[in-house]
C-alpha cells in the first residue's frame with residue numbers, strides 16, 4: 228500500500244514535470260521565432276514546423292529534432308541569427324557590470340569566462356533576456372567530471388580512470404580560479420558552488436558550437452537541440468590514415484638514426500574539413516545548419532559534432548554510442564616499440580572493428596625485425612606491407628596475447644559485464660533483496676557497493692531524494708559499465724581478427 232501511494236505521487240510529479248517542460252518548450256519556440264530563428268524562409272509564430280520539429284528519441288539522445296517533412300541532402304534546415312547566439316561578446320555588450328568585472332580578470336580562459344557568464348545570467352532568473360532559453364537547459368549532466376569515486380573505478384581501465392581524474396581536477400582547478408570573479412559579480416551562494424560550476428561547465432562543454440571570433444564558442448538556441456551522429460564517411464576515415472602514413476613516410480626519408488617524428492594532428496583535423504554540418508556564415512550573419520543526408524519525415528535529424536572516441540564523448544558530452552565507428556582502444560606497448568618507429572603514439576591503436584591500426588601493424592612489424600635489418604625494410608613496413616610470413620605470424624600472436632593479457636588484468640570479463648548491464652536497470656530500490664540469477668560474485672559485490680554508496684550519500688535525505696540520486700548515480704554507473712564493455716568488445720574482436728589471420732598464415736606455411 229505504501230509503495231502504491233509512493234508510486235502514485237511519483238507518477239503525479241512526473242506528469243507535472245512533463246507538463247511544465249512542454250510549457251517551457253512552447254515559450255522557447257515562441258521566443259526563438261521573435262529572435263528570427265527559423266527553419267523556413269518565411270518567419271512565423273513558431274520557429275519550427277516547416278523543416279524540423281522537436282521530438283523525443285528514446286535511446287538516441289532523448290529530446291532532439293525530427294524531420295517535419297522529407298528533407299534533401301544539403302538543404303538548409305535551420306538558421307540562427309548572430310544576435311540570438313549566447314556568446315561572451317553578446318553578454319558583455321548587454322551588461323556593463325559584467326563587462327567591467329570580466330575585464331578585470333583577463334587571465335581567465337575564454338571558456339572559464341563564458342561559464343561564469345552563464346551562471347551570472349542564470350542568477351538573473353526571469354529578468355534575463357535569455358530566460359526562455361535557459362529554463363530549457365538540462366538540469367544535470369553525466370560528463371566524467373561529474374563521476375564520483377564509485378563510477379570512476381567502475382570504468383576499470385587505467386587510461387579511463389586517469390582521464391576521469393584529470394577531468395575532475397581540471398574542473399576543480401578552473402572553478403577555484405574563477406571564485407574571485409564570481410565574488411565580484413556577487414553571484415548567489417548556490418551559484419558559486421562546485422556543483423553549480425560542474426553544471427555550467429558541462430553545459431558549455433556539451434552544447435557550445437564553434438564560432439570564428441571566440442575560442443569559447445557560443446550557445447546556439449534551438450540549434451543545440453540536434454543530437455549527435457558519428458561521422459562515418461569511409462573516405463574521410465581512410466584519408467586520415469593515409470595522410471598519417473604519407474606524412475610518416477615523408478618523415479622516414481629525413482629520419483636520421485633514432486629521431487622520431489611528431490605529426491601535426493591539428494593540421495590533419497583542419498585538412499579533413501572538421502566533418503561538421505553546421506557553421507557560422509558571415510555573409511548570412513547566422514549559424515546555418517544543413518541536412519547532412521536525406522531524411523524521411525519523422526526521422527531524427529542529426530549533427531556531427533566531430534570525430535570522437537567513446538571516452539572523449541563521455542568526457543565532453545556525457546554519453547557514448549553503442550556502435551561508434553570512431554572508437555579505438557590503446558593497449559599498453561613496450562617503450563622499445565615506440566622508439567623503433569616514427570609513428571606518433573596516438574596512431575598506435577585497435578579500431579572499433581577489432582583491426583589493428585595501419586600504424587600499429589607497421590610499428591610491430593618493424594619492432595619484430597632484428598634492429599640491424601630495420602633500415603633496409605623500413606620502406607616496406609611504412610607502406611603497410613607484410614615483411615615475411617614469420618614476421619606476420621609473430622605480430623599477430625603478439626597482438627592476440629596482448630589483448631588477452633590486458634583483459635585478464637581487468638576485474639570482470641566481457642560476459643560478466645554484459646550480464647551486469649542487463650540487470651542494472653532492475654536495481655530500483657536500494658533495500659530490495661538481491662536476486663539476480665547468474666550474476667557473478669564480483670558483479671554482486673559491485674551492486675552492493677553501488678547500493679551502499681547511494682545510501683551513504685543520501686543518509687539525511689528523504690525517500691524521494693534518495694530515489695532521484697539513485698537514478699542519476701545508476702545512469703553514470705551504467706555509462707561506466709557500457710564504456711568498459713565496449714573496450715572489452717574491441718579486444719575480443721581483435722583477438723578474433725588475429726586468430727583468423729594466424730589460421731590463414733599457418734595454412735600458407737603448410738602449403739608451401
Ligand SMILES: C[S@@+](CC[C@H](N)C(=O)[O-])C[C@H]1O[C@@H](n2cnc3c(N)ncnc32)[C@H](O)[C@@H]1O
Pocket residue numbers: 286287288289290291365433434451452453454455456543544545546547
Ligand atoms: C547539444 S545537446 C543535444 C540535445 C539534447 N538531447 C537536449 O535535450 O538538449 C547534446 C547532448 O544530447 C545528448 N545526446 C546527443 N546525441 C546523443 C546520442 N546520439 N546518444 C545519446 N545522447 C545524445 C547528450 O546528453 C549530449 O550531451
